[in-house]
Amino acid sequence: MAEIVDHELHIVMFPWLAFGHMIPFIEVAKHMARKGHRISFVSTPQNIDRLPRISPELTTLIDFVKIPLPAVENLPENAEATSDLTYDKVQYLKKAYDLLREPMTRLLESLAPDFVIYDFVPYWLGPIARNLGIKTAMFSIYIAATLVFTGPTWASMGGDHRKRPEDFTVPPEWVPFKTHVAFPYFAIKRIFDAVEGNASGVSDMHRFGAAEEGADIITLRSSYEVEPEWLKLLEELHQKPVFPVGQLPPPSAGDCNSRDETKSWQRIKQWLDLQRKSSVVYVAFGSEAKPSQDELTKIALGLEKSGLPFFWVLRTQLGSSDTDSVKLPDGFEERVKGRGFVWTTWAPQVSILANDSVGGILTHSGWGSVVEALCFERALILFALLSDQGLNVRFMEEKKMGYPIPRNESDGSFTSDDVAESLRLVLVEEEGKVYRDKAKEMKEVLGNPHLQEQYMDNLLNHMKANRPMTRSNK
Structure with missing residues (x-):
């Protein structure tokens, strides 16, 4: 001492x-x-x-x-x-x-x-x-x-x-x-x-x-x-x-599961535990930005078309002064009921990523979320919104650490099919195995x-x- x-x-x-x-x-x-x-x-x-x-x-x-x-x-x-x-x-x-x-x-x-x-x-x-x-x-x-x-x-x-x-x-x-x-x-x-x-x-x-x-x-x-x-x-x-x-x-998976005992987490965990191992897409875009209404609609329809189970932490407003709230397409939640779970309040991200049902994350590419995901071997599907995220996407794409949803270089536009195909490539298809393998490799380094x-x-x-x-x- x-x-x-x-x-x-x-x-x-x-x-x-x-x-x-x-x-x-x-x-x-x-x-x-x-x-x-x-x-x-x-x-x-x-x-x-x-x-x-x-x-x-x-x-x-x-x-x-x-x-x-x-x-x-x-x-x-x-x-x-x-x-x-x-x-x-x-x-x-x-x-x-x-x-x-x-x-x-x-x-x-x-x-x-x-x-x-x-x-x-x-x-x-x-x-x-x-x-x-x-x-x-x-x-x-x-x-x-x-x-x-x-x-x-x-x-x-x-x-x-x-x-x-x-x-x-x-x-x-x-x-x-x-x-x-x-x-x-x-x-x-x-x-x-x-x-x-x-x-x-x-x-x-x-x-x-x-x-x-x-x-x-x-x-x-x-x-x-x-x-x-x-x-x-x-x-x-x-x-x-x-x-x-x-x-x-972040903490290990065991530490996460023992730490979060709130009713909200228990409800989330109950749903995640019903899903197959490595099958769920976790969708989260951080606390600093949100997709536009057009982007949100295409992401939602892409998730629907993918056929994959997903857990989406959806932020519809940025602070009380944000009057431009976004909303899901009409009938979306009913159509994906049982396969998709939309959560609109704070959620324990590390505990979600630590759950064995999660196979990958559709992320804004903020480095904190990237590290958390890779520490639990979760493959990355990348969608930049603000700040340094555009650079992070290019950096990770170059090192095969994640796969970016294809977008028009000039205006950032994309289609719901682009979303669906990207999700399936990274989580399911043989062509995307390189990203799943890279997540395993990075866990040994980052964690x-x-x-x-x-x-x-x-x-x-x-x-x-x-x-x-x-x-x-x-």
Whole structure:
């Protein structure tokens, strides 16, 4: 125990206000706390109250610090996370988040941590911490391929020749190896405000560059077993240490089944347990976006045509301010009764994926869902909606980790037959065996607890060796 105390670090963690960001941050915090380090996890009150509870043995090492979110015009009241908002309103959340600059400065002054680990959105935090003598790390929930595509600092902070959506549909000039990782035109068009800027006055591209420039080290949810060439190139582009933290795998199947005892889960489990092994398509598109009405209709009709059993976690609205709710085709639920199950409230994704009846997942391709699915050998059918998902699809397609539903490159259109044929290919047909086999192969890599420990130890050893000298004996 004396050794743990001697090497103890105090680390402030400050994620972006999206659960797809906060959850990986809290997983990293838990790994670090288990090694004896103290964590101050900073977020807004509602978000902290909505985070998963941590185990009792970590409560003395992880302190949740609530920092009120300032009100700004056009941001709905009580909206503190991207999941509370439609995509067009997220820019106002960024505007409010940037107003936390002064409160965060005062908080860092009072806490005086050894390190602050921050997300790409608070691009302003690195210089603040440096002026206070605090070491910095930017933690990216995005994989190395995405960070490389965003570019070296000179490019993302204004020097990039890419000015039109078309420019982002090909690999950038600084990637020396052959790859198809780039945005489909329809995918970059949907999020082009990330390049052009938004109501916050700062583009996401600039945020990435400034956050990386202000960090002593770059950390990210990744591993050399999955993307060695991209991690090596990322370090070359930024000329600073890059530490993957591993893939942050979910609990084992046994842990999931023993943990979830709610009535909702029991009802879901009862239905899943009646299905044949590896026969069910799990359908989920995350908490940050939803398909359009046209996309939803075609997905539903495709599921119907496939003839496969499915469990669909359907989100019809994004927050209380979302007036553009989507609905299933008339008579759909009656026609698929017994074979399909539509669930419209929160569902325990990891427990569902852990159930033996599930053979694959139709997913938005967010990396968190990808890792969870592959850790349970679930084959991937890919359908990008927003953010980095278009890049993730190309990355996984290139490595045969998943099969994308065929879509028109220009407008993203597809047919219900495309959906049905993709589902059957990946889950049933001989041609899709490569994706089922790849899921088994990836389980051994992504779900390896020894690898996960090694990545976390590498990062922590570097942090301990490079903490501020004036704090080493506190």
